Amino acid sequence: MTSVHPRALDFPQPFLDGVIPDEAELTAGERVEAGKSYGFFTDTTLCIGCKACEVACKEWNNLPADKDRMTGDSYDNTGALSAHTWRHVAFIERIGRRGGDSTTMPPYQSNWLMMSDVCKHCHNAPCLEACPTGAIFRTEFDTVVVQTDICNGCGYCVPACPFGVVEVSDQDGKAHKCTLCYDRLKGGLEPACAKACPTDSIQFGELSGLVTRAQTRVFELHAQGQPAAYLYGAPETPGATGGLDWLNCFFLLTERPEVYNLPAAPSRAANRVRPALAAGLATAGLLTLAAAALMRGGRA
Amino acid sequence: MKRITGIVTIVQESRFRLDPTPQRAPMLFLLSPDAPVEPQDLPALAETRRRVEVHYTEDASLIAAIAHDIRELPGRPG
Numbered sequence: 574m575t576s577v578h579p580r581a582l583d584f585p586q587p588f589l590d591g592v593i594p595d596e597a598e599l600t601a602g603e604r605v606e607a608g609k610s611y612g613f614f615t616d617t618t619l620c621i622g623c624k625a626c627e628v629a630c631k632e633w634n635n636l637p638a639d640k641d642r643m644t645g646d647s648y649d650n651t652g653a654l655s656a657h658t659w660r661h662v663a664f665i666e667r668i669g670r671r672g673g674d675s676t677t678m679p680p681y682q683s684n685w686l687m688m689s690d691v692c693k694h695c696h697n698a699p700c701l702e703a704c705p706t707g708a709i710f711r712t713e714f715d716t717v718v719v720q721t722d723i724c725n726g727c728g729y730c731v732p733a734c735p736f737g738v739v740e741v742s743d744q745d746g747k748a749h750k751c752t753l754c755y756d757r758l759k760g761g762l763e764p765a766c767a768k769a770c771p772t773d774s775i776q777f778g779e780l781s782g783l784v785t786r787a788q789t790r791v792f793e794l795h796a797q798g799q800p801a802a803y804l805y806g807a808p809e810t811p812g813a814t815g816g817l818d819w820l821n822c823f824f825l826l827t828e829r830p831e832v833y834n835l836p837a838a839p840s841r842a843a844n845r846v847r848p849a850l851a852a853g854l855a856t857a858g859l860l861t862l863a864a865a866a867l868m869r870g871g872r873a
Numbered sequence: 874m875k876r877i878t879g880i881v882t883i884v885q886e887s888r889f890r891l892d893p894t895p896q897r898a899p900m901l902f903l904l905s906p907d908a909p910v911e912p913q914d915l916p917a918l919a920e921t922r923r924r925v926e927v928h929y930t931e932d933a934s935l936i937a938a939i940a941h942d943i944r945e946l947p948g949r950p951g
Binding site: 634635636637638639640657721722726742743744745746747749756 | 883884885886887888889890901903904905906911912913932933934935936937939
């Protein structure tokens, strides 16, 4: 029998006058409160590739769809995250690879790996660090949001993101990315993608609880005969490298990160500033010395 | 440049949906950088429900139009 939150019994009517207060408590078991850290745990072993998350994201955020196109890449005609696509369900076909064929179907997404990719809302967000205008800020829910009215479209955030998430729109000249449904969180609602996910592959919640839930899931999968399952982006796991510390939106994967188009060891762009500056200064110094030596040699 | 009149119904950042005159489907617009209004001006248009005229161009890659100008029309709110 499906468990129902006791508060759900307070709203038996089919049509409501307004938004249910703290609705996320009923849909995600989580009351959204400012000052706490929120994120997503995306369990790729549960993803069925339905793309409900993509649709819910576009619908809620009023994001335009791409005009009809076929990428020729499995069932993935979205292609990648972009300024107008903040959720992307990747289809990674493995039919025929590793000597397997389409008639063998070992458990847990054997012939297709599906993963709903999204902005990771990094703990040390490189896009936020790179933004010169302060348009990218950290919210009271510990998420990272671009304020389009302040963004000047400089695009510094684009190469700073180690995951290739942020993009400047050709149409409006502003940087865009997932806001983790900042407006919904402020209204006590669960983000649209997590609410729409029919298999709970995308789980929304307070970060510490999510990490515990994810670790339990990894142990379960190991016990069920899927030893390859691991977390990517949770504290002290692959993906939480290079000074990022952890990703508020982390994943359970069963293959190497590169297979899912995720970097094996992402890092903050800021880590490279000091060595790059030192190298630049050293080069300038050496060139000055060389020029001085040449001029002295010429006079002699 | 094409023109359409209607009421701004939903606003998200620099994107807005326009409900045109009856018998036409709502249209999604992205605000162009050359538009004389800023994203922060859009919510007021949705709140007042005044009829507006949008000057726009079609976009080659998106199912949305690019709004280059929005002008409030005289008359009572819709």
